[in-house]
Amino acid sequence: MSATVATPLLQTVARKVPYFVPALVAVGVMLLLTASESETFLDGGWKLVLVYASPLVLLAMAQAPVVLSGGGGLDLSVGPTAGLVSVVIAAVLIPRDLSVAWLVIVAAILTGAAAGAVNATLVTLVRIPPIIATLATYLVFAGLATQVLGAPTGFLPEWMSWFTSVDGVLPNVLYVILGVGLVWLLLTRTAYWRNLLMVGSNDRAAYTAGVNVTAVRFLAYLLTGVMAGVAGLVLTAVLGGADSTVGPTYTLQAIAAVALGGLSLAGGRGGLFGAAVGAVLLFLIQNYLTLTEASSFELRMAYGVVLIVAIVANGAWDRKRKAR
Amino acid sequence: MSTAITQGDAPVAAASPPPPKRRAVRASSVLVYLSPVAMFVVLTLTTPGVLSTTGVMSLLVLASVLGLAAVGQTWAVMIGGIDLSIPATIGMANVLVTTLYAEGWGFGRIVLLVAVVSLAIGTANGLLSSLFGLHPLVVTLGMASLVTGSVLVATDGNTGGDVPGFVTDAVSPVGSLWGIGVPAAVVLWLLTLAVVLAVERRTVFGRRLYALGSNERAARLALVRPVMIRVVVYSVGALCASAAGLLLAGFSGGASVSIGDPYLFSTITAVVVGGTSLLGGAGTYARTVAGVLVTTMFTTLLVGLEIGPNMQQVMLGIAILLLITVYGRDRHVAQRL
Amino acid sequence: MSTPPIEPAVVELAGITHRYGPTVALSDCRLSIAPGEVHGLVGENGSGKSTVVKLLSGIMRPTEGEVRVGGRAVELRSPAAAQRHEIVTVFQETLVSDECSGIDNVFAGTDGIFRRARSGRAERQAAEQVVQSLGAPASILQSSPHHLSLAERQVLTLTRALVRPWRLLILDEATSALDLSTRDRLFALLDDHRREGRSVLFVSHRMDELEILIDRATVQRSGRTVGTVDKDEATPARLLSMMSGRSDAGEHHVRAEARARKASDVVLRGVELGLAAQAPAFDLDVRRGEILGIGGLDGQGGSHLVEVLAGVRPSTSGRVEVDRDGSWTRVTGYRQAFRSGIAYVPGKRQEEGLFPSLTVGDNLSLATLPRYSRVGVFRASSVLARVREEMSRLGVVPHDPSYPITGLSGGNAQKVLVGRWLAAEPDVLILNDPLRGVDLGTKRDFYALLRELTEAGTTVVMLSTEIEELLTCCDRVAVCQAERVFDVLEGEELTYDAVLAAMFGRHVDAPAGPTGPAGPAPHDSHDRKVTL
Ligand SMILES: Nc1ncnc2c1ncn2[C@@H]1O[C@H](COP(=O)(O)OP(=O)(O)OP(=O)(O)O)[C@@H](O)[C@H]1O
């Protein structure tokens, strides 16, 4: 409606490059800053940073499919779902000596899938608006987890330290993240990707074109649940124990990360990679602020400012991308 | 209401032919407004002591804090947004009031300062969420961090403090304003309620607020100023949240920047239980009031039944699901064609 | 009326009743479409045409009655199910996703949840072929549709239908946004398909299109099927009288006497206006009390021009000025324009006009509420009275201010939108294609209304994509071509051929070649097929 006064060059560039570029650039800047602040960062310190960032990264990735699926799609319950996985491991499996690796991993994925299926049913079949449905399941999952577990426990099977190991060339969690990414990549090669974007950006158009909107959205919530399950597993390992109260604190961060990564909260734009980049960015910002020995108060303040600035930058970038 | 130009849920002059969905809308709004009554009956039957002046007043005092906090959430939702900075604003007001009062500031000056800060928060929320169509969820989330961080830095994390006696009285169930036997907190809430509803129904601003929530582009062309509306909406919300923060100081007597945290979800819950659609363009604060009363009584009921906080949470979640299944379901895509 | 065809019908509706809540949209509706025919479906606004379309496309199932495909009763549970019966639809609303590329928009829904139905290459080839046969550039398939005009979006939705296997193609006013050349190509294409035995259900308000295209037509009136007539019986006069139940319905074709306005009495003017970066500047005067039509092919600047005149879009050069009590005031934005007495009725009804969650009354009164207010508080009774007055003036059905706007048919919703700005009693009323999708009866009333307004001193600027409409109600017509006003026609010069020629950058007396710079490629003779 208004004439856009902008350098054509920037516009051309903006239109060609993907949605997550601002976040990627910011990650680069944060890496430089972090490296200049901490001597050990380049010398292997980054691996540990990645390990600590991994629960957030996975949860942000988990958030992506539902956000993409549109219709106000959002899963507030990803945090509690991850918490629920911790509880299943610590309060259900371990006391019964069921701590073999494959069993724990399968249990984590199934727990996530079950949580995802509940959300999927509520949102797509019962048709409760996503924020409300997942707010309710947030309360239910978080309440149940704390009820069952009570106090945090620190007893975990030996093998789970694999997740946090940084002895290899790459930290092991990276393989987990890449694994999830790979599965997603394969998925984007199928028709599901187009279905998802179409449903996410304009479900009425998708429906009239013959897309099974309900099935596509259902699957998105299910995928989110599964990924949240994986995140729960990693979270448990990173915490070195089960604590039902930690998972929920990740929910809002995961949403912020998704927005930072350039995904549209209105649906239909973005991808899993952007979500991961956004999460890394968010974590690096926090990490850097801690490194500079800011007080936790200043940290929180600066965090807010950075978040707002980053979101504004993203918005400006997207505007450029769409400029005529 | 004597006018027929109203939102879907207000009673309207009958005319032929009856519009579609009218009956459904009526049924759901009757349900919404009846549910606090039903809840109250259940509560009095199960929990002794509720059916007394003190019992009712203590319920109302709790409800008025939540009710004030939920004004902003309701309007934010009505313009198609959401406000996650309400808890931070509550915390800000709470800390400023208690610490500054302890430092000997006059109460009037404190209130003025808190009001100015609230307006600044609301204005920032409104302006930022107008920029590039940024999603208010993220904007207000960032604003929440900024506000809480700033308060902590400014007060150096000081959690001491003191409140004037009349603030404590205001939230006391046996408190009374002007000798009418109603605590000042409740009076404040009722006044706010009256003003908010009048604005929604009788003012040009109110109509434009609905229009903005319904279709922003069309609203612009119909001479609505989206930025102005957003700034006012978030500012009013922040002011009311600050009032809630002030009242909360009366309960605790001390400062806590995180005292508002529970209000993140509880305000959303109240709006949702009231049946205001998160899609924007519809709903009213009156519905939120019903939601506030229901959730407050529901919690009281569970406490009375000696159900622990965890299971309370679980039950609340299930209750939300049941209520929304009855009256808040989205329409199928096909019905939106 | 018409002899039933010998072959079994492709699709048949029998004894259909459909209700939206308590509103009866269809009652005892009958429709039978034979193989290899183009079947017209006509009726006034709100007569239930789109409802029929939705029933046949699997959006809804009828409250009562049967849908038969190839003689068998079927339940069409979803659009996908309808497509499995080879029924494809282009809906009244252009349903396109802005985030997906054109090609994805075209092929979404042909795959399974995971399984792709065709390779990317096959998709591209199939889509390009259709798009090119409609005369649109294949580039619209590559980019996302953000920047596409309404006509180009319409081409996408047409392509979406045509690339699928089909026996019945439903076009619900799908030609209303197309420019003439694209429309003619589409008609030629449909002709070929018809010869191959495929059928088309064609919903349109445009008599000229119906005359060219249809084999039979079914007429709806207030939800009831009046009857089906054969091509030779389906004259505009006959169809109109069946639609309205009156016998005098054909009269709208009579063109109102154009009135000469004093050329010196200018109320709004564009001075050295430039609509796009490279386009040449031009001057345009709008005379007091006239109806100035803005014509031109889609994308040739007509829409830009009205937006610039209304202050909604800044011009790239030059200025727009409005006469305020004898002195020229520059128009700098639409708010300021409104204060200067200019009201603008936007074109895209759904996106720029309506508030779906509000009532008809609220939709109508929103822009003028401040006039009934003191310190921001409005007098509900005066507002309501004004709303009722405006609704009866425009004949909005149902006459109920508390009715939800989403329950109105397309044409009635459009009336409400026009009413919003009429209520402002502007000096200059600028309308961006206000009568798209409005039935002829309403149009006739609307033309009369515009006349009335101009008698009372209001000046009207109206964009229309229909030449006939421009001829019927305008005193002068400015034709846009290549982002500028190519010609302003009035009096004797204002003829169908002159307007059509100007649309393509030619003057009638010099039909040999384009006189304007860089216009669209001159089109061949079949443009002329659409004459009255
Ligand atoms: N979703 C709906 N809810 C309630 N009533 C509706 C709905 N859709 C249509 N109607 C009503 O059903 C009737 C038929 O509407 P329909 O859209 O089929 O008309 P139409 O013939 O396509 O008109 P137009 O030429 O204006 O597009 C109208 O009276 C309309 O008000």
Ligand SMILES: [Mg+2]
């Ligand atoms: Mg229609």
